[in-house]
Amino acid sequence: MARRRGNGFCGSAEHLVNRRAFLGGTALATAGLASDMTSLDVLRTPALANQLRRRGKRVILLWLAGGASQLETWDPKPNRPTGGPFGAISTNLEGVRISELLPKMAQRLENTAIIRSLNTKDGSHGSAARMMHLGRRDEPNVTYPDLGAVCARELGQADSKVPDYVSFYTATEGRGNALGQSGFLGARYMPMFLTTNTKPENLSRLETISDLDHRERMDLRALISQRFAAGRDSNTLDSHNEAYARVRGLMASEQLFDVSSEPQWIRDRYGPSLFGRQALVARRLVEAGTPFVKVSRAWWDSHGQNFETHLELVSELDHVMSTLLDDLKSRGMLEDTLVITLAEFGRTPNINPSLGRDHFARAWSASLTGCGVKGGTVYGETDADGQHVKDGEIGAGELFATIYQALGIDHQHEYFVGARPLPLTNPGIEPVSEVLA
């Protein structure tokens, strides 16, 4: 992707329209729009883009890998055959009760919208997880960018010195399950994957080279590349040198991943768990300008011993999430940060013989807190046993449309790949206005 250079415009070297021609509104420009448009985003001018980015919006996605049970979190059914042993508690929202396993969040729902009416129809880990990352399904010849890639693109800075998309996954989940798909947006928007190490690969200088030498050989490299680039036009060539230009800045962001510089009391608040530490790093990253951080907590797939599992995991989620929200709020960041809890699906109301709950995509929950969200709301309703959605049924598309709108991104904004327009959400999909501020 070409940056704001003098005469280039984003898109491939074969792009028929250059920026001057486009702004000049010539017939050639229009023809270019119709035929080979491998560029993205012709319709958005840099000025507008900068405007949107001025109030930097950020996202922290708390990904509950394996499928958390809505009955043990946001949509309990106490005293029902499907309810399980845990009860429901009242919250700081009148008439709203959530699982007793979330006592801290129960007192902090004023910025949160709980969505109880997801029906996503896919109960298979792999395909459902992908769908809940993309907000839709891939097609035979289109791979879509996931939420992180879109946010990195729409909310990030071109020459950012911090990473735009960071994804923490756990060893339990496995690198194979850790999803990150930049699709047609290209490698630029792939996430930085991190696991227990909490630090990206190759971010620190080897000990065998001094900082000065590291910098000076980069300069030498740049010199050689500049001479080579003279008289040659190519967006791929540009990206090569841009990638190297970002290295020092990204290396400098290494300290963002190091929580030892946080005051002890903050680290104690988040707690010693990996999830807690990663959430703290997530806060540091978004504070420094990273538009999208995903923190994954595995493994919620409780086909057996659902209640022990959720006792442990939900308690941890309750603690970490409430700490994170308090932390964001106290730093004045909550109104610009969207915190999402989401999974690939929920869990069955029916309890199986192993005292587990199985995959269930027909009526499950997610939550949105912070930026652009109408706090203190509950959207959608499931029936008495949680078997079906009674009211306000939505799918992945609607959820994503809502997320985009909350972030100030037009959910109908179109990318172009070839001649084909690809809106962020499919036409006809509408956001859930009831949960938008």
Next chain:
Amino acid sequence: MRNDCIGRGCRALCLALMTLPILQGSGQEVVQAAELLAPETPIAEVVDHYLGAKLTIAGVAPVAVAAPATLVRRITLDLVGRPPTVHESREFITSTSQQRRAELLDRLFADPGFVRHQANEFDHMLMVGGESIRDYLLQAFGDDRHWDEIFRELLLGRDDDTQQTGALRFVKTRVSDLDKLTNQTSVVFFGVNISCAKCHDHPHVSEWTQDHFYGMKSFFNRTFDNGGLLGEREYGLVKFKTNFGESRQASLMFLNGTVLEEPASKDPTGEEQKAEKAKLEELKKKKQPPPAPAFSRRAQLVEVALQAKENNYFARAIVNKIWHRFFGVGLVVPIDQMHPENPPSHPQLIAWLARDLVSHKYDLKRLMRGLQMSQAYARSSRHGGEQRPDARLFATASLRPLSRYQYATTLRMGSMNPDRFVVSDKIEELQKQIEAQENAARGFAGQIEQPYDGFQIGVTEALLMNNAEQVEKEFLSDSGDSLVGKLKTIEDSRELVEVAVWTVLNRPPDEQEIKSFEAYLARRVDRKLDSCRQLVWALLTSSECRFNY
């Protein structure tokens, strides 16, 4: 306009369609044979003729041919997937032969590295990063099988491959998703992405309706997986619903509208179904594939694709792909949109090349050689003026990022002591050595992304090259075998620079470079080893090394 269509993306597409200007050249441009240059004309001449004609009309002057050092690097990378050794470069540059390019091509086409590189390139093209069929491709290209034969083997398998671990994996790895199989076959072999036409008539191509998508799918719908082995039924028709809600039955129809006759299909009775199921279970246990049907719809696809006279999708698609590989830009862009309403930049050229390919029995080597003998292929990638002319005029050569294997091999060879590649009479030894380097490079290649149109090199690669221990160990060690190891022993700084630049960049340094690099070294004269490492690093990671230019 279809305001009531329910297909995905419909409304937006219809809107786009309404605002589309009238495209040039609507409908398929059937170029009459009489208009084309004579069939006996050498390929290179044909290429330069048609490209030249359009350049003249456009009033654009092409740039000069690339420097010999550049050309030998380009050709070597393109044919055998690696840069030339210093010796190979020097040999070409100093050759006084009028036929030096032809001689170079001949040598490289005969080099075993050619087969390996073809296998790599086609593996990626056919399997798109999925499971590899490289072993089959090594065999196929090693046997010099032509493209039509390979196509047949990929779709129907080989008799000597009863367990279907070779070519037939093209189909096998996709059989669980017939829509994907249909569309990817279409993209790979016919240059046509018809996925749009699955949900509604193609919005841009008036000739393609849902009938076409499901017509193509019909070639595959009877193919199924039975315990890991492919079989094909004798019955089964594709039914679909149009976006108006009308139920239709698809005919066995190829992209060009040819409908094939076939024996009537009869769905089996309940009894017959049971018997069939039992038999299939038995075959599963025995690990045997189901018997081939008397009438194979899939085999018909191969026949009809190869029979097409005018507008031969199969021939045109591979011509375009090979062209795209060597020129960086297809004659039809994008290369998976070779449909009637997306005209080629040079319709007569592609028609001539397709005709030539067919009449020479899909001999890809002949096509490649012809393209690489042209003036156009050999042009410099530097443009003279302020702005580069439209890439589709081919006035200059394109920059093409190296594939993952090319780049990894380039890094390996570029970081080795050049003395190791001195050529004696033992050409086989050199070839073995180079093959060993390529194999050793495959590990690192996994960390490099494979390029695509509009490729954006990500920061992960830059971080890797900057900070990974593996890079330091593999490319910057100072052992006797390595370039750094050799450089640290050279006293004369000018000589040092020359060796470094020749080895990594396959060319002599110019005076300005010699000055800059000597200055860099002079400032670190007390840390010679470090400065040699840094110089090699900067050369290896430079854009010049990263691209085929």
